[in-house]
Amino acid sequence: MAGPGARRMNIPLRRASLACAALLFSLLANLTYLQAFGRSDLEGDPRDQRVLLAKLGRPRGDIITHEGAVVATSRRADAEPYGHLRVYPYGEMYAHVTGHVSLRRATGVERARDAVLSGSDPKVRMRALVEDRAYGGADVRLTIREPVQRAAYEALEATGRPGAAVALDPATGAVLALVSYPSYDPAAYAPGDPTEEAATDRRLRGDPRRPLLDRALHRAYPPGAVFELVTTAAALGSGEYTVASRVGAPARLPLPGPPAFLTAAAGRPCGDGRPPLAYAFQLSCDTALANLGLQLGPDLLRDQAEAFGFNADDLALPLQARTGTYPGDLDQSRAALSAIGRDEVRASPLMLAMLSAAVANGGLLMRPYLVEEVRLPDGSTTDRAEPAPYRTAMPPQPAGQLAALMTTTTVPGGPAAGVALPGMEVAAKTTTSGHGPSACTAFAPADAPEVAVGVVLESTTPSAAAPLARAILRAALP
Structure with missing residues (x-):
């Protein structure tokens, strides 16, 4: 039997043993968690070059266009440590x-679809196990x-000048073109020294031109007169306006607060000072559409803008x-x-394409996908895309009326005549002033x-974007 002194000495030992056991249990629990649940996060950590080198030991899948043109592929490396x-x-x-x-990170589709391109996706690995072969990456179409x-890239x-262009299929939401200029050569980042x-x-x-952006x-960007699509959609959807409704368009529109007045671009009233909405839309009469905004109010305008996709934070392509x-x-x-x-108000080039896509599709905006x-x-x-609705921007009837209004801007002498194609009716809306x-x-x-x-x-005349839009339309249509 241990004496009182021995028992007193065993108390700290027992406490130390329990602390060590707790630490050992925590270590084992953390190791189990990392192996079972944290593996994908660790493999995706761009700081771990061993993971990247392991991925480059086998070929990544190709990235190809809709027609099958290969825009990213792998080739065997001439020297270590990279296999490809x-x-x-x-x-x-x-x-x-x-x-x-690169050794530092991945961007674009290379990052967004890294699992399938690298072959680490469970479906890709499972198929390799079933077929008893080494697994490589899957192709992304x-x-x-x-x-x-x-056409979009060459036009830009x-x-x-810096700029961007997006083309969508209105019926499905498929992205037909996505270009930003200036650009850069991705091969400059290919793993090397x-x-x-x-x-x-x-x-x-x-680079001050910001080619990575x-x-x-x-x-x-400030959308200028292009946003008048949203304003007109709100007016037509309210039930209180038609294309024939007259709107006040003075040379100077009084505003309830600073600035005290909005002056018409031409310095004189638009039309007879109370033109029909259709006329004001066609010529982008500033005071007429601003007056319409006064009548509709900020809440209705915001609701309509959000129906088109403004303020959205849930869009990934x-x-x-x-x-x-x-x-x-x-x-x-x-x-x-x-x-x-x-x-x-600001709109991305994607948002501008979404405006037309929604109007063109009878008011139903499809979710864009790449x-x-x-x-x-x-x-x-596997993982074939399924077109899906994204927003109901407006009812079909006012959408049809807005589409008809957009065609009036591309007639000879119209503000968007630069978008017109021979033998085809085109609907458009362009900026008409030097704001933005x-x-x-x-x-x-x-x-x-x-x-x-x-x-x-960017940094050009208001009508400069119209010929670029025409070039893209021409390339997309038979």
Whole structure:
């Protein structure tokens, strides 16, 4: 039997033993959690180059266009430690779609669909186990149409100015083109010397033209007169206005607060000072549409903007996308300015394309998507996209009326005549003043829409975006 002194000595030992046991249990529990549940997070940590080197030990899947053109592929490396290197045959044209894979990180579709491209996706690995072979990456087939993407990129490149363009299929939401300019060559990030890669990254990030910025999805601009689509949709949907309703359009519109007046662009009344809504829309009469904003009020305008997708934070193509913003704290005066696309209203090129897509599809906006399907190494298809509604922007009848109004802007002499195509009716809306960049949204054919576009061109004349939209429409249509 132990004496009192021994028992007193055993108390600290027991406590130390219990503490050690607790620590050991915590360590085992954490190890079990990491192995069972945290593996995917650890494998996706861009700081772990061992994981990337292991992935590059086998070929990644190809990224291909809708027609099958390969825009990202793998080739065997000439030297260690990389088994394969990433190749981007089209260079800058698809950079903001494909993104790139580097020792530091992945971007674009390379990141958004990394699991299937690298082969770590459970479906890809399971198929390899069933067929008793080494597994590689699956191919990702995009919705991008190569001729449309090329037309959009070359049109933007020819201007030499920063900008972006997006083309959608109104009936499905499929992205037919997605271009941001200036761009960069993703191959510059292909795994190689870490020092050279870091220098490349510093050079591109320090470039004042910001070639790494995806202006199509991550930049929002003042939409100007293009936002009048939203204002007119709100008016027609309210039931209190028709295309024939007369709207006050004075040379100077009094506002309830500062600024005290809004002056018409031409410095004189629009039409006879009380033109029909159709006339005011066609010519983008500032004071008429701002007056309409005063009558409708900020709440109705905001509701209509959000019905088109403004203020949305749930859109991924699977690339995360910014749509646009409509402020939530506007007074009457600011609401009037917002009705003509001023104040703090902003829209991305994607949002501009979504405006036309919704009108073209009878008021139903389909969810935009960029990935058509995933093809496993054995040729079978998985994860095929299913078109789905995203927003009901407006009822079919006012949507039809708005579509008809948009066609009046592309007639000879109209503000959007630069978008017109010979032998085909085109619906469009463009910026008409020097407030902000040049923006254009359009769809065609007007009577049976197949493509909707949104284009923004920075630091240029108001009508400069129209020819770019025309080039994209022409490439998309037979």
